[in-house]
Amino acid sequence: MRGTENTRQGLRPAVARPVCSLPLLGVLAALSGCSVGPKFTKPEAALPQEWRTHDAAGVSTQSEVDSAWWKSFGDPTLDKLVELAYRQNLPLQQAGLRIVEARAQLSILTGQQYPQVQVAFGSATAVGVSENAANTVLAERHFLDYQLGFDALWELDFWGKYRRGVEAGTAGLLASVADYQSGLVSLSAEVARTYVLIRTFEELIELGQQNVKLQEESLQIAESRFRNGATSELDVAQATTLLESTRATIPQLEIGLEQARNALSTLLGQPVGAVEALLEGPKQIPRAPEQVAVGVPAAVLRRRPDVRSAELYAAAQCARIGVAEAELYPSFTIFGSIGLRASSAGSPSANLFSLDSLFYAVGPRIVFPFLNYGRLKNGVRVEDARFQQLLVNYRNTVLKAAQEVADALVGYVKSQQALTFGRASVKAAQRSVEIAVVQYREGSVDYQRVLDAQRTLLEEQNQLAQTSSSIATSLVALYKALGGGWEVRQGQPIVPEGTQREMERRTDWGDLVSKPRKQETKQEATQSPSPGNQQSAPPENE
Template identity: 45%
Template sequence: MTLFIAIVFLAFSSGCTSCREYFANGFKVGPNYSRPAAPVAEEWIDDGDPALDTELIQDEAWWHVFNDPVLDSLITTAHRQNLTLRVAGLRILEARAQRAIAAGNLFPQGQEVSGDYTRIGMSKNSLSGSFFNTNFDQWTLGGGLAWELDFWGRFRRAIEAADANLDASVENYDHVLVLLLSDVAQSYVNVRITEQRLAYARQNIELQRGSLRLAEERLRHGITTRLDVTQAVSSLAQTESSIRPLEAARRQAVNQLCILMGMPPRNLDEMLADHNGIPKTPAQVAIGIPAELLRRRPDVRRAEREVAAQSAMIGVATSELYPHFSINGTIYLEALEFKDLFSADSLAGAVGPAFRWNILNYGRLANNIRVQEARFQQLAVHYQNVVLQANAEAENAIINYLKTQQEVESLAESTEAARQSVELVSAQYSEGTVDFNRVFDTQRFLTLQQDRLAVAEGSIAQHLIAIYKALGGGWQIRLGYPETRAAAVTEQPAAEPDENLAPLPPLPPPSHSPVPPARQT
């Protein structure tokens, strides 16, 4: 006992953790974790804009604001079948198993049963062989146990790290889910934008065909020259040429939707035909306050959990400076004859405490602590940078959303004026008061403005999706929030589960609240 107290006293005097800190930390060496401070803006830059609601945020199922059942169905299918999400789910299972391994180290680390039979033949010319039987059998059956005590909190710190890593894997799953939902919505909006651009292009083709027929009729009557006809043919061919790239772009957007839903590319026209037009956005968007990013964004929470895991690893490294106390024991049966092996007289064993202490390590242990501390500082700075990037991402999405709305107002006014100009100039051309150049210019301008209007209208929806993505919305779908209204509507071909896909592994709940309270040392 005196030797044990002397070793403990010497360990405290040579280690980095004081007795007071050791007891305050719950009989563990190394620092207790405290969440790093992260700079967050107090309010949004455009806080006073009437299109923004900073009092309330409800983004658990943000895609419902578009009131589009097709989008709802796509979201439901992607959540159920996306393969990238499955990989993130399997990583949770891996982290859960790693946590179980760490917890198992609290119990005896070495537990084994062994047995052997040996036939021994001794030389008759040897000293022992001249006195004993030179040939005999030896039977042995027993077990051993080695238990390193968690005196310095080494194994408990490892469990803390494993807990944080498990939480980080759950947050990573949520982050992948946020990205998935926004990608599905973005791809769907791309499909609708392309369809609107195609619709405008086809309208202008019909309009330009009418102008071509009028130019040909005027040429037959000798009212105009062939130049008007060639200009009309050139304008029509140019507009018709824009159809093919748009059709290819729509196909690519549909293929991307299929991949996001975990299925081979296929025709989704039957499903997409149930709703037409670019999704409409609400008049006001609820965005809350910037400080909520720390709690809502999974990537921010994941970065914080990674810091917590690394903090625990400092304690693991610090424990190596101290002696390791253990209890070792063996118990076994040994006999020369098998029939005597299980008799009471064959029982033997040994038990006793032991310690080992890494000394004369030439700075390796101390420098390993410095390595773990440097990694902790790196992850802490990375966490702060993730928070800054999240704030900037949200601000960029907000300003793009607001300014694109203003752009659409101007483009809509310009497009309407261009449409009226085409009507006027077409009537004037048929009356012979203007030449075909005016018709050519106004029709080309109308085509350009309508195409820009379609892109801008779709950009409003895309920027709104970017806002919800920046706010970290949508991951709550895995907690049992109503996924979509489309699940109870009609069955869609693309919404049917792929029979070749295994079900997603279940998600464990986080071991604590999304952002844990800071624990002070």
């Protein structure tokens, strides 16, 4: 693209004169506005009209789902744990950094819409010509050659290849934001579930210890009756068996408790053992509120970030079909070169910076890859097949979302019903133990009655604790399935300040780490799950 004048013959630099190229450039620029490839539309997905248990007591479909749903348990410890997890969880920080990566990638795709090759060049070359070389007519065989100039190459986005790339990058960025929000939903639910598990183990251990004391008293009665000859050693053996069996369950429960605490430490981004001080307070299973808002099935599509993410990834892939299809058609490129060139071979006093040293060249270039042996067409097919996979994945994500809500809702409702029966059962089992012990002490029944009553009491108490835990975990699963929890972090930094400083010491990040792009703020304001029907706004110059 640079000047081709023959300085070896001492001629002045040639000046290229554009003749018919400018009208053609104008036509190409005017036509550079169409885009090939399909236009993305939101895929259809089947959803039930209402939840099967929508009319159950304590369930409301009229109210909006609480964003900070964990506060409905009324447990300050749980509130504090969720807030700490939002600030310290490491996988969540990874999701935030993927947003930063997507921002940078979108900036790359945006830059491809403008001149792709921009080169400033300069050289000073000493030339020596052989006397024995053919066609050597220069008077000077040793001279200096100077060049200084600028080259540019711009492929016009005639078929919308680069605009489609920006669409794909925009959808990919918004999908990474939705993935981050989905991470928030999963994190808050996992912290709450693990906290409920910790409190459940603590209550089961407490129940085990209470039953150990009760069974120790029964063993003392059996030993006293055996010493007095009122009964056989069988009663003592049976009482000892039950007592030691109950004692053996406590270490197993303590294993589960310690493992749950370790899991919570990891969720908080802390080493094991760091959560002990955070778990101070009443050791009771969090109680669910009397009224739970679940909304209607259609609201799941608006609230669940993973559903939006699945749709956005499909939108990004739809745009990539256009990128691949644009390769099938001719590409139109504008190239240009301008600069200064001089050589001492023509004139020892030649001035590089004089007007006579100017050269330039400008014009269009058309490339039509018609001999591609099906490679480009099959590239379109590959992208289309991937797009169809993502459409199916979107529909499957919607179905699974509805299933998760229905499963959690029925678990919550039925566990509430079971809790009423469980409380009555435990009360009756406690009374049975009292009666059996009194009757055994008086000698009216054998120890088998006491044994059965105490074993039943422990089982019913454990079952009641598990039911209470199931109510709490089902409610956590319900709110997770409804997609709640991410809203409270809107407008908050996605990358911790310490990480920002560490990254900025290595690389000039500009405002990519600290400032959301316009597409993000627009999506956050509207929460529209389908960007495909809107033209993507280009990001700010960065």
